Amino acid sequence: MDFPISITLFIGTTLMSTDHESPLKLYATIFGVLLGLTGLTVAVAYLDLGPLNTLVALGIASTKAILVMFYFMHLKGSDKTIQVFASAGFAWLALFVVIFLADIYTRTPIHLP
Amino acid sequence: MSTHTHAHQFDTPQQQHQATRLGMWAFLITEVMLFSGMFVAYILYRTWYPEAFIEGSSHLDVMLGTINTLVLISSSFTMVLAVHAAAEGKKQAIQKNLVLTLVLGLVFLGIKAVEYSHKFHDHLVPGPNFAHEGIHGGHLQLFYSLYFAMTGTHAFHMIIGMGLLVYLFIRAGKGAFNKDHTAVELVGLYWHFVDLVWIFLFPLLYLLGRHL
Numbered sequence: 001m002d003f004p005i006s007i008t009l010f011i012g013t014t015l016m017s018t019d020h021e022s023p024l025k026l027y028a029t030i031f032g033v034l035l036g037l038t039g040l041t042v043a044v045a046y047l048d049l050g051p052l053n054t055l056v057a058l059g060i061a062s063t064k065a066i067l068v069m070f071y072f073m074h075l076k077g078s079d080k081t082i083q084v085f086a087s088a089g090f091a092w093l094a095l096f097v098v099i100f101l102a103d104i105y106t107r108t109p110i111h112l113p
Numbered sequence: 114m115s116t117h118t119h120a121h122q123f124d125t126p127q128q129q130h131q132a133t134r135l136g137m138w139a140f141l142i143t144e145v146m147l148f149s150g151m152f153v154a155y156i157l158y159r160t161w162y163p164e165a166f167i168e169g170s171s172h173l174d175v176m177l178g179t180i181n182t183l184v185l186i187s188s189s190f191t192m193v194l195a196v197h198a199a200a201e202g203k204k205q206a207i208q209k210n211l212v213l214t215l216v217l218g219l220v221f222l223g224i225k226a227v228e229y230s231h232k233f234h235d236h237l238v239p240g241p242n243f244a245h246e247g248i249h250g251g252h253l254q255l256f257y258s259l260y261f262a263m264t265g266t267h268a269f270h271m272i273i274g275m276g277l278l279v280y281l282f283i284r285a286g287k288g289a290f291n292k293d294h295t296a297v298e299l300v301g302l303y304w305h306f307v308d309l310v311w312i313f314l315f316p317l318l319y320l321l322g323r324h325l
Contacts, residue, residue: 057316089142
């Protein structure tokens with residue numbers, strides 16, 4: 001998750017520094033980046049990267065999700081309380097996935113005598 | 114910042130505005146929990162039956178899925194423009210962008226309906242009429258059960274969102290957002306969340322196994 005966040009922040013801060021006037025330009029650029037990333041994820045799906053295909057797809061999806069949350073949902077610049085709520089939600093999601101899979105894949109069948 | 118009066122339990126309109134948005138985010142987190150159950154089911158069954166999932170995915174139309182992704186992202190863009198117009202108190206711009214968002218939502222659901230009818234026609238809907246010649250038959254139904262549960266729940270959220278857009282359109286016509294546009298902001302948050310869910314559904318359902 002760290003990589004998409006740093007890319008997103010980089011895109012965002014570059015835009016912010018060049019345009020203080022209107023958020024419309026920022027929205028339009030984010031929109032363009034989201035369209036581009038959609039094309040990219042479809043194109044990459046046709047390349048054979050082995051197990052990396054799924055990781056790249058999820059990385060691109062996470063980048064898009066973070067762009068939407070930070071700029072369209074105004075998470076960037078929101079109150080700290082809202083940021084904590086949003087982070088807690090996704091931290092919970094990560095725990096759900098990790099603990100669930102850890103449970104499923106570490107169980108061994110019990111053979112009764 | 115808005116100058117409207119606030120409910121008695123709040124000290125300032127700003128505090129009321131912050132609390133309302135926080136409440137909306139709390140609701141959206143519960144929505145994350147709702148969808149995450151299905152995502153985790155997807156992860157488990159995909160790791161158990163990878164061939165069946167790739168087979169199932171290959172029957173989905175990538176072109177239609179891609180168009181729908183672009184349509185939904187565009188609707189998020191028009192939604193953010195509607196919220197921006199509401200913040201600036203431009204009634205006409207609010208209504209124009211709400212209508213655009215609504216139309217894009219309808220296009221999305223229309224394409225989804227075409228895809229669903231293809232699945233019914235091809236007997237790929239889980240149940241007694243499911244018919245598939247291949248070694249993965251049973252596990253293929255698992256993929257399609259998840260496909261219909263996830264995209265169906267997502268489409269249901271879109272229908273609710275479109276109802277909210279109509280409500281906002283009517284209220285905007287009466288000039289309700291001149292002083293306080295919180296309602297537009299909250300529906301915007303909801304609409305973007307629905308977009309977020311699709312951003313993950315699209316690669317997971319449509320794109321896996323395309324390189325094979």
